[in-house]
Amino acid sequence: MSHHPSSPAVPPVSDAQIDEAAALLAAGELVAFPTETVYGLGGDAESPAAVARIYAAKGRPANHPVIVHLAPHGDPQYWVGPLPADAQRLIDAFWPGPLTLILKRAAHIPAAVSGGQDSVGLRCPSHPVAQRLLEAFSARRAGHGGVAAPSANRFGHVSPTTAQHVRDEFGDAIHVLDGGACDVGIESTILDLSRGFPALLRPGRVTPREIADVLGVAPRLPDGGDATAPRASGTLKAHYAPRTPLALLPFDALEPMLAGAQTAGMRVALVARASRAGTWADARNVHFVAAPEDPHVYARELYGLLRALDRAQVERIFVEKLPGTLEWIAVNDRLGRAAAAFEANE
Structure with a gap:
């Protein structure tokens, strides 16, 4: 992971710290952790109570879905109905990495992570600390654990790209794994595949052109002209705002x-x-x-x-x-x- 020349050296995250954080997640508690995009505020994606805690901590509207983060060896098919061929092609091309796919949610997955919708957002982050945490948590869930995690900030505020940013927002109320400064620095690209055609809901590091190169078709762009689009994270018109005008x-x-x-x-x-x-x-x-x-x-x-x-x-x-x-x-x-x-x- 590349760092800014000015960023201090990050202490390595120990196996004991990873295990402690995975145990907190398994107990329904929240853990803030680094990804390559921004820091996430994570909870057990299959626990409606844990997901409700995320919403409460952020002050986030409950109809606003959260993205489920999977370990590199996690099985996307556990979370969705049949996995479309397009989704598999994009997973092969971009995971682990900053691409979130919106797919039809499997019946046994609680609707809480989807803001009540029939879809679910999935991503596999590339940050090594995130991967270790997700692997450790997944192991506690028979290989199927997923961590729901929006950005670790109060709703509508600027997203955090260092552990200190998270502490600035929440003080000691949230357990934070410090994995250094995020390398990408803005949230993942969100691509909707739940409606039979690819549609870009949120731009990010993975570009529309790169997606088109894999699928052979360009995704629809987020020009606001598509009323059937599912709601997605960070797509409200006013968002990511500082306090100064x-x-x-x-x-x-x-x-x-x-x-x-x-x-x-x-x-x-x-x-x-x-x-x-x-x-x-x-x-x-x-x-x-x-x-x-x-x-x-x-x-x-x-x-x-x-x-x-x-x-x-x-x-x-x-x-x-x-x-x-x-x-x-x-x-x-x-x-x-x-x-x-x-x-x-x-």
């Missing part, structure tokens, strides 16, 4: 707002690529953050950046909108939801 606009549209803030003596943050920021990077009362020029690096650093800006004592956050190309789809998606939380109040 955030505006997302092309740089040309940000400049008059920056000028107005200067005139008003307001301290603001500006997140833009250095190639665009020009003299605003050094302007008075502007807390400038140079945005990464690479989409994967931007994704990895995004949530840590939003959390840092909340602590920067600024009144507004101005973010340069990124190119509308497919390589930027996941970062634009998260920034758009962060900004949407404030647009209604403008």
Whole structure:
């Protein structure tokens, strides 16, 4: 797992720590654990009481489904009706990794993990600590254990990409396995296969083009035009929001707002690529953050950046909108939801 140059060395997670966390899950308790995308808040996916605890801890609406995380040797067929050939092809191509598949839920799986729907979201994470925890828990469940885990933060807040972010949200109330900083940094791609055609419900590191290369057909994109789509994690319009008001606009549209803030003596943050920021990077009362020029690096650093800006004592956050190309789809998606939380109040 790659780390930022600045991130401290992570103490190795011992077998005893893994076993303790698996025992807590088996007892119906919650455990926060690292994945390659973000930290998850995990509970036994087959225990409606444990799933209810997740919702209560997050303050999350109960009709909002959670993703079930499987061990590398876990059996997806246990969780779904017949496994479609397309699903198997994608599993072979992308698991373990940041791709969640929405499939028809098997009758014996409790509806609680699905927000009451007849589908279920499945993923196999690639983070070694997540895999060890999932293997240990699955062993306690005759090889069929799955851990339901949305991001380990209060509902609608910025997702956590370090163990400290989780502690900042929940204090000592949640048991946390520290596996270092997350490598991908934004949530998994969610692909719906429950309706007979592939549909992208949430963009992520696995791109629509990569999915099309495996399936031979491009997935439908999340343009909001599909009323039959199942609800999925992190697809509400306003989500992933910092506490400081955030505006997302092309740089040309940000400049008059920056000028107005200067005139008003307001301290603001500006997140833009250095190639665009020009003299605003050094302007008075502007807390400038140079945005990464690479989409994967931007994704990895995004949530840590939003959390840092909340602590920067600024009144507004101005973010340069990124190119509308497919390589930027996941970062634009998260920034758009962060900004949407404030647009209604403008």
